[in-house]
Amino acid sequence: MPRLPPRSRYTATRAITSTRRSRNEDRPAPPKTPARPGTLRWYWNGYKRSDHWLGDLSVGHEGLAESTRLQRTGLIESLLPENGEKPFAVLTRKVIRAEMKARTPSQAGNLLSAVRGMIRWMIDEGHLDEDDDPTIGLKSGKAKASRETGGFLPWTEDDMARYRARWSLGTEARLMFDILHYTFLRLGDAHRFGPPHLRQIVRKMAVQIATDKSRGNTTVTVPVHPEFAESLRAARAANIVGAEVFTGKLVRGRVLPMNKKAWAAKFKKFAVLAGVNEPKKSCHGVRKARAEVAAYADCTESQMMAMFGWTDPKMPAHYIAQANRERLGISGMEKIVTFDRGQSLDDFVPRQETNSVRTSRANEVVTFPGNIRKKV
Known part of the structure; x- marks a missing residue:
């Protein structure tokens, strides 16, 4: 060689x-x-x-x-x-x-x-x-x-409300959003997510999928959220889900898998139509928003790694540290507001009383009435 x-x-x-x-x-x-x-x-x-x-x-x-x-x-x-x-x-x-x-x-x-x-x-x-x-x-x-x-921008609560208002349950657009919102999957897994990835685990229906990023070596397990279950029922009733994937391309009446770039482009189109049209707000932004929620909900690093498919604890640690910092700022201001409402500067600054003969004993300065008359 x-x-x-x-x-x-x-x-x-x-x-x-x-x-x-x-x-x-x-x-x-x-x-x-x-x-x-x-x-x-x-x-x-x-x-x-x-x-x-x-x-x-x-x-x-x-x-x-x-x-x-x-x-x-x-x-x-x-x-x-x-x-x-x-x-x-x-x-x-x-x-x-x-x-x-x-x-x-x-x-x-x-x-x-x-x-x-x-x-x-x-x-x-x-x-x-x-x-x-x-x-x-x-x-x-x-x-x-x-x-x-900041990379991809996390979706705000207003963004999500706007999207839901535009796309009702039982539509493909809503199902795509709910997959991202309730499973926390990356785009590489969301586009191929389907019925085979729903399994009964310890008497609970859960999403279980080996991640594409890890080449199948890391498995994500997330119990099905009650609102996601409702979304799936509405999608099935509307006959818009496939046997292999929940969302994809419609070919001769069948929902077939589509590549992740096409899936992302379709979701972006639905988002823009709903008024969520900032360039950096994409599929990944929904995932980031949910990671922030998990941190605020006091999920541990291990729990977040299991749900989001991370293998490096630095990722959940980042979100947890951010949430803790914001919570400390909020609780700190609450203490200041309480303090300001319950106290007055008069409680701490003594009133000065008039003394025609001498001032307070603090400085021991003597003032004679005759000197005052001369100054006047």
């Missing part, structure tokens, strides 16, 4: 990156000839055939979800038209940084993750030394941008 030469043999100026072209241009089809060993395209092809990409739990690799593969394919292959037939070493830190700057913070973070995924495979296979990793020290700014913008 070819091994990369030291990176010092290549400089960033030798690489011609795709940042010079518009991101909206159609990319040329990749060459049909076999990739030359050692080129960027050769390593990319090898990575896509690896356990890092496809997954093999027997060797400890979960692989990537189908949606992640699709995203990373687009990102890496955007580099291939101008760099694919060159040695991988042209992909220097400077070049990667330039590619990232040509994108939004979110896209830059995804590109960096995609490149790092391939580089981890290269290091494991002995194609590259860890010290020669060109992504060392690079930061996408994605986390900072998310903190500044």
